[in-house]
Amino acid sequence: MPKLLLNLRNVPDDEADDVRALLDANAIAHYDTKPSMWGISVGGIWVTDDAAFADARRAMADYQRQRGARAREEYAAAKRAGTAETFSSVLRAEPGRVALIVLAILFLLGLMALPVILLYGQL
CATH class of the missing domain: 3.30.70 (Alpha-Beta Plaits)
Known part of the structure; x- marks a missing residue:
């Protein structure tokens, strides 16, 4: 087989x-x-x-x-x-891509924190 x-x-x-x-x-x-x-x-x-x-x-x-x-x-x-390749070289070469990735990370962190914020907002 x-x-x-x-x-x-x-x-x-x-x-x-x-x-x-x-x-x-x-x-x-x-x-x-x-x-x-x-x-x-x-x-x-x-x-x-x-x-x-x-x-x-x-x-x-x-x-x-x-x-x-x-x-x-x-x-x-x-x-x-x-x-x-370093972070600074990637940032210089593709600043838009790096900015979008940072925004996506912040968005996901916000989504993960949302249940905690909503839970403590009701107390």
Whole structure:
């Protein structure tokens, strides 16, 4: 019975391609499911053979360890070079987006505080 190896929700295309290449390199039979038209399911990479699933998980764990180390190195290099994204750089680049997010947070905090305000307003 096929088993889901990787849910493709929020997975960059390069990572999904790397995983497919990894499975091909290890001769592990797999197939992809595509996302649904309405976004209910996002697709995935499935391993067809139960016996090969353990090997696929081990290979995937090694790949994720390597990718994580590479991402940390790239972030550290960007911090040293001064090109890493910070709050102030995002604020300068997209002030409208930051303002909308702050307003949304304040609105949600107000909604959460509303029951308390209404409860103590009746006392």
